Amino acid sequence: MAVNRKVIGQSLPRPNVMSFIKGHGKYLDDIIVPGMLHVCYVRSPYAHAKIIEINADDALAIEGVVKIVNGKDLLEYCKPWTAGLTNLGEMRSAPQHAMPPEIARWQGEAVVAVIAETKAIAEDAAELVEIDWEELNPVTDLQKATENDSALIHPELESNVAWSIDIDAGEVDSALENSDIVVEKVFEVGRQTGVTLEPRGMIADYDRGKSYLTLHHATQVPHIQRYIIARQLGLSESSVRIICPELGGGFGLKLHVYGDELTTCALSMMLGRPVKFVADRLESFLSDIHARGHRISAKVGVNKDGQIQAMTLDNLAGCGPYLIHPRTSVIEPLLVAICTPLAYNLQHYRAKATLVYQNKVPTGQYRGVGMPIASLVAEGLVDAAALACGIDKVEIRKRNLHAVDAYPVTAVSGEFLEGLSQVASLEKLTSMMDYKGLRAEQKTMRDKGIHRGIGVVTVVEGTAPSPALYAAGGAPISSRDACTLRLEADGEISCTTGLTDQGQGGVAIVTQIIADTLDLSMDAIRVSMGDTATTPFGGGTWASRGTAIAGEATLRAAKAMRASILEVTSMISEQPVDILDLVNGEIVNLETGETQMSMQDVGQAIHFKTHQFPEDFEPEMIITRHYSQREQLMVYANCALGVSLDLDINTGLVTLKKIWAVDDCGRIINAKLVTEQLRGGIVQGIGSALFEECLYDEDGQLLNGNLIEYLVPMAGDVCDIECAHIETPTKASELGAKGCGEAGIIGVCGAIMNAINDALEPFNASVTSQPFTPAKILRALGKV
Amino acid sequence: MSELTQTVDVCITLNGHSIKATIPARENLADFIRHRIGLMGTNVGCEQGICGACTIRLNGDSVRSCLTLAAQANGHTVETIEGLTDSGEISQLQEAFHRNNAAQCGYCTPAMLITATELLNSKTEISRDKIREYLSGNLCRCTGYHAIIDAVEEVAEAQNNGR
Ligand code: FES
Ligand code: FES
Numbered sequence: 001m002a003v004n005r006k007v008i009g010q011s012l013p014r015p016n017v018m019s020f021i022k023g024h025g026k027y028l029d030d031i032i033v034p035g036m037l038h039v040c041y042v043r044s045p046y047a048h049a050k051i052i053e054i055n056a057d058d059a060l061a062i063e064g065v066v067k068i069v070n071g072k073d074l075l076e077y078c079k080p081w082t083a084g085l086t087n088l089g090e091m092r093s094a095p096q097h098a099m100p101p102e103i104a105r106w107q108g109e110a111v112v113a114v115i116a117e118t119k120a121i122a123e124d125a126a127e128l129v130e131i132d133w134e135e136l137n138p139v140t141d142l143q144k145a146t147e148n149d150s151a152l153i154h155p156e157l158e159s160n161v162a163w164s165i166d167i168d169a170g171e172v173d174s175a176l177e178n179s180d181i182v183v184e185k186v187f188e189v190g191r192q193t194g195v196t197l198e199p200r201g202m203i204a205d206y207d208r209g210k211s212y213l214t215l216h217h218a219t220q221v222p223h224i225q226r227y228i229i230a231r232q233l234g235l236s237e238s239s240v241r242i243i244c245p246e247l248g249g250g251f252g253l254k255l256h257v258y259g260d261e262l263t264t265c266a267l268s269m270m271l272g273r274p275v276k277f278v279a280d281r282l283e284s285f286l287s288d289i290h291a292r293g294h295r296i297s298a299k300v301g302v303n304k305d306g307q308i309q310a311m312t313l314d315n316l317a318g319c320g321p322y323l324i325h326p327r328t329s330v331i332e333p334l335l336v337a338i339c340t341p342l343a344y345n346l347q348h349y350r351a352k353a354t355l356v357y358q359n360k361v362p363t364g365q366y367r368g369v370g371m372p373i374a375s376l377v378a379e380g381l382v383d384a385a386a387l388a389c390g391i392d393k394v395e396i397r398k399r400n401l402h403a404v405d406a407y408p409v410t411a412v413s414g415e416f417l418e419g420l421s422q423v424a425s426l427e428k429l430t431s432m433m434d435y436k437g438l439r440a441e442q443k444t445m446r447d448k449g450i451h452r453g454i455g456v457v458t459v460v461e462g463t464a465p466s467p468a469l470y471a472a473g474g475a476p477i478s479s480r481d482a483c484t485l486r487l488e489a490d491g492e493i494s495c496t497t498g499l500t501d502q503g504q505g506g507v508a509i510v511t512q513i514i515a516d517t518l519d520l521s522m523d524a525i526r527v528s529m530g531d532t533a534t535t536p537f538g539g540g541t542w543a544s545r546g547t548a549i550a551g552e553a554t555l556r557a558a559k560a561m562r563a564s565i566l567e568v569t570s571m572i573s574e575q576p577v578d579i580l581d582l583v584n585g586e587i588v589n590l591e592t593g594e595t596q597m598s599m600q601d602v603g604q605a606i607h608f609k610t611h612q613f614p615e616d617f618e619p620e621m622i623i624t625r626h627y628s629q630r631e632q633l634m635v636y637a638n639c640a641l642g643v644s645l646d647l648d649i650n651t652g653l654v655t656l657k658k659i660w661a662v663d664d665c666g667r668i669i670n671a672k673l674v675t676e677q678l679r680g681g682i683v684q685g686i687g688s689a690l691f692e693e694c695l696y697d698e699d700g701q702l703l704n705g706n707l708i709e710y711l712v713p714m715a716g717d718v719c720d721i722e723c724a725h726i727e728t729p730t731k732a733s734e735l736g737a738k739g740c741g742e743a744g745i746i747g748v749c750g751a752i753m754n755a756i757n758d759a760l761e762p763f764n765a766s767v768t769s770q771p772f773t774p775a776k777i778l779r780a781l782g783k784v
Numbered sequence: 785m786s787e788l789t790q791t792v793d794v795c796i797t798l799n800g801h802s803i804k805a806t807i808p809a810r811e812n813l814a815d816f817i818r819h820r821i822g823l824m825g826t827n828v829g830c831e832q833g834i835c836g837a838c839t840i841r842l843n844g845d846s847v848r849s850c851l852t853l854a855a856q857a858n859g860h861t862v863e864t865i866e867g868l869t870d871s872g873e874i875s876q877l878q879e880a881f882h883r884n885n886a887a888q889c890g891y892c893t894p895a896m897l898i899t900a901t902e903l904l905n906s907k908t909e910i911s912r913d914k915i916r917e918y919l920s921g922n923l924c925r926c927t928g929y930h931a932i933i934d935a936v937e938e939v940a941e942a943q944n945n946g947r
Contacts, residue, residue, distance in 0.1 A: 020893050029828070030818075197827075197837055197892055246889070248829075248889045502888075503887070503890060504888065684925070707830045707834040716917050
């Protein structure tokens with residue numbers, strides 16, 4: 001059935017975006033459930049400390065306080081969990097409680113819940129809860145944590161090392177020996193956090209009569225959360241319903257298991273009343289997952305002509321006191337290890353990673369997961385090699401990218417790359433940014449004392465993971481998704497899917513695929529998401545999987561719906577099905593050109609006028625189709641990214657001039673939305689590169705846990721971002737779409753580092769510690 | 785406890801309606817608008833005056849409602865996204881945001897529209913840099929700002945052409 005593409009590929013406005021623009025977005029804190037109580041958490045002021053005694057008498061005495069609950073009270077309501085995956089080597093992991101009954105292991109861990117009639121009362125009372133603590137030795141420094149005399153966060157594990165990995169491909173040592181030049185660098189990537197503008201939150205509403213827990217939960221993954229929450233609380237999955245409100249950002253932050261959220265559920269069960277929890281900004285910094293926090297020693301061996309012979313890296317990363325549930329904190333260092341060499345054609349590669357426990361906020365999956373670090377390391381090494389060889393930085397990439405005709409390629413770390421357009425993307429990028437012109441301009445600017453830096457990177461972005469990543473290791477994580485379509489009696493289409501939309505445009509993508517396949521107006525399609533009681537089970541939104549996975553399920557459902565509509569029309573009109581087609585929302589006889597039936601006629605026929613049907617004819621008009629990508633660990637997309645910036649060598653300040661990106665995410669459903677995903681990711685990555693770091697002292701106290709001191713990019717900090725697209729559809733699905741949500745954040749950190757170092761070249765200086773702050777730049781220049 | 789329980793009487797003109805209420809003296813304007821009146825279009829992102837998500841209009845100026853006590857608005861005029869949407873005053877900018885996909889999650893959007901409108905209403909020369917500077921008190925974690933700047937610039941140009 002040849003589909004005449006009318007809507008797929010169009011940069012149409014998102015159908016649901018006007019409601020946000022009018023202020024109608026309904027987020028978690030906008031929801032009021034009658035009889036709702038509010039919970040405020042008392043959090044540990046210490047990174048590692050034992051609870052000796054809790055005195056809540058004064059707090060309880062405040063009018064309006066309903067109950068005060070601690071970790072011991074919670075034991076009979078909520079089981080502890082132990083995060084782990086079995087498919088990625090040994091993980092040493094300890095049980096985590098929703099609130100610890102005995103020992104708090106990071107500053108900010110919730111230890112007491114104060115429930116009151118209003119949030120203000122709960123906050124006031126929380127301040128009156130007195131806790132007697134016995135301070136324990138905090139484990140904070142990565143290196144010291146691995147040493148034998150270090151204090152242990154979990155003595156029963158006998159070590160602070162949570163996990164390690166060793167990849168050794170080819171003959172690394174001899175390849176390095178045979179290289180003309182070996183460049184060595186140490187890269188540091190500071191700890192960051194996601195900073196969704198809307199903090200985490202939930203309303204738990206337990207109905208004791210029905211033993212049924214309804215959750216309004218700001219989560220990216222309602223079906224996965226439901227499974228886990230039910231299991232921890234001892235409920236059956238079918239007695240938990242999660243309804244996602246609109247989310248004010250996700251970025252991976254809103255898909256982990258958080259103790260304060262599970263506690264909120266347990267409190268509602270305890271009290272039989274709805275309980276609302278909304279984190280404030282200060283709590284967010286101390287309780288939302290952190291990410292990154294890696295130190296990588298890396299080497300690259302090249303021949304004089306710039307040909308990469310071998311690469312090695314040794315990564316020491318920190319993960320907080322627990323592996324985050326259910327995905328574990330291992331995936332970030334894992335992806336650093338497997339993704340660093342992906343862009344380039346080399347045969348010899350070694351990667352080691354050691355992940356150690358620390359008394360800091362647990363780390364977890366935040367947009368890009370490991371890949372921004374991998375790209376920073378790879379692209380930093382390649383630029384350093386170019387400099388050492390005296391080769392242009394674009395040229396060295398051209399010499400090392402996988403050849404255009406080499407695909408499919410198995411990269412040296414074992415990853416399958418089905419088809420990328422790296423060379424074409426790089427060429428398009430350099431012409432878009434006028435790379436030669438920029439280089440010439442850089443020279444003349446230098447003569448005038450203006451230090452312009454140019455950075456170019458080639459990015460490989462892992463998207464749309466298969467079950468091999470998590471589910472094969474035993475984690476309850478669905479990499480599958482589904483779409484259910486229903487033809488209504490008025491001829492319109494209702495759609496539900498397991499996907500969720502935090503503004504990426506999932507609703508638009510799904511609507512466009514349906515409109516295209518059924519040749520129907522987008523106005524005749526309504527998509528709803530996020531309610532586990534009404535949507536088909538699916539993985540939700542993470543790892544740039546929405547369009548690639550749920551999009552394909554939608555295409556399959558829409559094609560089946562199309563066939564069903566034509567079959568019904570054929571039956572009623574007594575015309576052969578193969579001369580019927582859907583055209584502009586009507587079913588047309590292709591031979592006569594006449595409209596045979598309208599969509600509404602079909603809707604009326606199947607829902608009301610079934611007397612027209614032969615006896616054994618029961619057409620399906622609620623159609624569900626599933627898809628899971630099982631061919632590749634991830635479907636790899638690619639991007640080329642360029643940065644131009646000015647560096648003030650007296651202040652160390654970086655001024656971004658312009659950023660360019662050429663992205664290839666396979667089949668494009670809506671290029672505008674791809675562009676906006678790129679731009680959003682790029683600006684988050686600018687935050688990583690220039691500003692963002694969770695700074696801790698040696699006692700494990702977060703020093704800048706607020707938006708005043710933890711800087712995120714504002715409009716004036718960033719520049720225009722010009723984007724272009726290339727389409728290399730994946731063969732893994734009929735739709736051919738890959739993901740596009742992370743390329744920007746993956747590539748821009750390395751591109752900015754490279755551009756800064758490009759500007760620093762005349763001074764024989766370079767920076768490799770992210771964020772690249774003015775202080776670090778001045779230090780590299782020997783000015784401070 | 786007196787500072788926690790002290791109340792004040794206020795009369796605030798909110799989106800054209802006069803509202804009289806007895807409220808805790810410490811209640812901030814964001815909470816007043818959202819939780820007392822129930823207008824949820826004004827969002828709260830930090831309660832520290834940094835993110836700008838809570839921006840409303842007080843006597844015509846854009847103001848952070850998390851840093852303003854409701855009592856300070858006594859006798860004054862407050863406009864929120866709901867009022868500005870209903871009056872049609874910002875519809876041109878809203879259309880431009882729509883065309884440009886200048887909202888992703890939408891959490892920053894109402895406040896962004898209010899701040900941008902203030903700039904558009906000012907008599908200053910508007911450039912992309914000027915827009916960037918003016919919006920730098922409004923955090924958007926999703927869009928990367930480019931589309932927002934495009935939208936504001938479009939309206940500024942249309943205004944110029946109309947002049
Ligand atoms: S909530 Fe008011 S500025 Fe952030
Ligand atoms: S659109 Fe999400 S914060 Fe701006």
